[in-house]
Amino acid sequence: MISISKQIMRGQSNSIWGNLNLAFWLPVVWMCVLLFSVVFADALPFRDPTESDFTALKARPGQEFWLGTDVLGRDIFSRIIHGAQISLAVGFCAPVFGMIIGLTLGMLAGYYRRRFESFVVGLMDIILAFPNIVLAMCILFFAGANMFNLIIVLSITSIPANTRIARASTLVFAGREFVLAARSQGASDLRIMRQEILPNIILPQLAYILSFMSIVIMIEGSLAFLGVGIPPPTPTLGSMIAQGFSDINTDPHITFLPALFLFLTVLSLNLIGDHLRKKFIVRQSAL
Amino acid sequence: MLYYIRRKLLHLIPITFAVTALSFFFIDLLPGDVADAIAGVGTDNAVVDEAVVQAIREDLGLDRPILNRYFSWLGGAFTGELGKSYQTGQSVSDAIGLRLPVTLQLLVMAQCMAVLFAVPAGILAAYRAGKATDKFVTTLAFAFLAAPSFIIAIILAFLFAVILNWFPATGYVPFSEDLIGNLRSFFLPALALALIEWPILSRVLRNDLIETLQEDFILLAKAKGLSYGYILLRHALRPSSFTLITIVGIQLGNLISGAVIVESIFALPGIGTLLVASIHAREILMVQGIIVIMAVAYVVINLVVDILYGALDPRIRQ
Numbered sequence: 062m063i064s065i066s067k068q069i070m071r072g073q074s075n076s077i078w079g080n081l082n083l084a085f086w087l088p089v090v091w092m093c094v095l096l097f098s099v100v101f102a103d104a105l106p107f108r109d110p111t112e113s114d115f116t117a118l119k120a121r122p123g124q125e126f127w128l129g130t131d132v133l134g135r136d137i138f139s140r141i142i143h144g145a146q147i148s149l150a151v152g153f154c155a156p157v158f159g160m161i162i163g164l165t166l167g168m169l170a171g172y173y174r175r176r177f178e179s180f181v182v183g184l185m186d187i188i189l190a191f192p193n194i195v196l197a198m199c200i201l202f203f204a205g206a207n208m209f210n211l212i213i214v215l216s217i218t219s220i221p222a223n224t225r226i227a228r229a230s231t232l233v234f235a236g237r238e239f240v241l242a243a244r245s246q247g248a249s250d251l252r253i254m255r256q257e258i259l260p261n262i263i264l265p266q267l268a269y270i271l272s273f274m275s276i277v278i279m280i281e282g283s284l285a286f287l288g289v290g291i292p293p294p295t296p297t298l299g300s301m302i303a304q305g306f307s308d309i310n311t312d313p314h315i316t317f318l319p320a321l322f323l324f325l326t327v328l329s330l331n332l333i334g335d336h337l338r339k340k341f342i343v344r345q346s347a348l
Numbered sequence: 349m350l351y352y353i354r355r356k357l358l359h360l361i362p363i364t365f366a367v368t369a370l371s372f373f374f375i376d377l378l379p380g381d382v383a384d385a386i387a388g389v390g391t392d393n394a395v396v397d398e399a400v401v402q403a404i405r406e407d408l409g410l411d412r413p414i415l416n417r418y419f420s421w422l423g424g425a426f427t428g429e430l431g432k433s434y435q436t437g438q439s440v441s442d443a444i445g446l447r448l449p450v451t452l453q454l455l456v457m458a459q460c461m462a463v464l465f466a467v468p469a470g471i472l473a474a475y476r477a478g479k480a481t482d483k484f485v486t487t488l489a490f491a492f493l494a495a496p497s498f499i500i501a502i503i504l505a506f507l508f509a510v511i512l513n514w515f516p517a518t519g520y521v522p523f524s525e526d527l528i529g530n531l532r533s534f535f536l537p538a539l540a541l542a543l544i545e546w547p548i549l550s551r552v553l554r555n556d557l558i559e560t561l562q563e564d565f566i567l568l569a570k571a572k573g574l575s576y577g578y579i580l581l582r583h584a585l586r587p588s589s590f591t592l593i594t595i596v597g598i599q600l601g602n603l604i605s606g607a608v609i610v611e612s613i614f615a616l617p618g619i620g621t622l623l624v625a626s627i628h629a630r631e632i633l634m635v636q637g638i639i640v641i642m643a644v645a646y647v648v649i650n651l652v653v654d655i656l657y658g659a660l661d662p663r664i665r666q
Contacts, residue, residue: 190644323496
């Protein structure tokens with residue numbers, strides 16, 4: 062009896078909050094607000110991120126400067142939004158390029174096996190031998206630190222994992238009956254990969270892309286923190302954190318506010334990605 | 349087993365060649381003349397005369413064909429000759445040799461601490477799988493996965509060095525001078541690395557343990573009336589730790605990346621700080637030397653892990 066009434070009560074409270082998964086929707090709201098402010102940063106009434114107000118150096122968060130100012134009197138909130146512009150642009154482009162290349166290589170390796178597979182696996186071993194931040198630092202150092210090179214470098218670091226996932230799921234499907242059926246009907250390899258295998262592996266692959274975005278954003282932040290990312294005066298979250306670090310004793314907000322933004326963004330991407338992945342894994346196992 | 353080791357060693361050869369070749373050819377990504385860039389033409393503090401540039405050109409043999417250059421560089425690399433800094437005259441291998449022990453100590457301490465956190469957390473989560481304890485551990489791990497290493501390092505520095513004043517924020521004490529001081533100076537950097545490393549390890553261990561706990565021999569152990577603690581530690585832990593061991597090797601790349609950042613924040617004079625300083629000083633040969641050392645170390649350590657794995661689990665050798 063008691064358990065039933067408990068269930069009814071839980072059912073009642075569920076009618077309001079039940080279908081609302083906070084661990085999924087809060088991150089979604091956060092990302093939407095962030096995306097909106099980032100995309101319309103120039104149209105919204107934010108301060109100029111590079112303009113110094115020398116009457117208000119290291120100001121605390123308040124009415125005039127929402128999140129305070131940094132050591133040069135620049136508005137932290139506006140700098141965070143403009144820094145997030147770079148983080149999100151890089152965080153979107155690099156995983157997409159990495160996925161396109163990784164998916165192609167992984168699918169070919171998983172489908173053709175033999176020599177080509179060992180070649181691809183060896184190639185990935187070579188990329189993995191360079192720690193990702195070190196690889197990115199060095200390529201940016203040798204080829205020059207700009208947006209284009211940054212995206213190329215971060216795409217390269219996300220290729221191996223994409224390849225591994227695509228190869229593993231191709232191996233599962235390449236031996237299935239519907240592939241055999243297509244082949245016995247005379248379908249070419251290209252057609253089998255495009256029509257039979259790709260539709261099956263693309264969804265699980267896409268479910269991972271948010272995790273790759275979060276990793277890429279973290280690497281971009283680390284590079285900027287070390288001073289090898291996009292050069293100043295362009296604000297980036299990493300360089301803001303690095304700049305504030307010397308004043309951490311007296312003005313911790315200069316360091317911790319951009320750090321908090323970065324952390325929440327990465328956490329949101331992970332939470333959304335995890336939620337989506339769980340959905341896709343259910344679909345996978347139901348096949 | 350010998351066959352297995354030989355196969356792994358054969359796999360090592362092409363990878364080493366490719367990895368060293370890539371490190372070598374990074375230099376050719378430089379826009380313009382390599383010799384000019386090495387001598388520091390175009391930087392602010394450059395006092396460069398044409399004779400120096402000419403000497404570098406001859407040293408590196410820039411007029412020779414590229415493969416020829418690569419093999420003579422590789423030969424030098426194997427004998428510990430990676431060139432020298434043309435700005436300070438210091439030999440690259442000397443500079444790296446001086447810094448390597450610091451980074452190694454940091455990595456070993458960090459890895460040990462990570463395993464110390466991850467094993468109890470993984471066991472606890474697997475034992476209480478699906479319950480509140482499991483959810484707590486898993487959520488905690490999830491939060492740490494979302495924190496970039498430099499943010500964790502900054503928070504640790506702020507908390508323990510600035511507010512609590514328990515550990516020094518910066519400053520390195522050599523091992524030979526003062527053992528306690530040495531461990532104290534390494535504690536925060538190693539903790540920062542361990543905190544980004546443990547979630548991955550504990551998640552892997554948890555999943556493997558949950559699988560092992562479904563096996564028949566665990567049921568038998570339970571039927572014999574053995575205590576849960578004994579079953580977990582003596583029967584389940586060892587067969588569940590194989591993936592953990594491989595991950596420890598694979599994660600080394602991540603750990604080195606983390607070490608570069610953490611060393612810079614806590615001012616430890618390791619390879620990472622040397623790399624960052626060399627990049628800012630545009631010490632091209634130094635950067636090249638450090639990359640090749642890191643990449644080869646990664647390849648070799650993963651080979652050792654593979655062989656260990658084969659020794660522990662006979663099924664892998666086939």
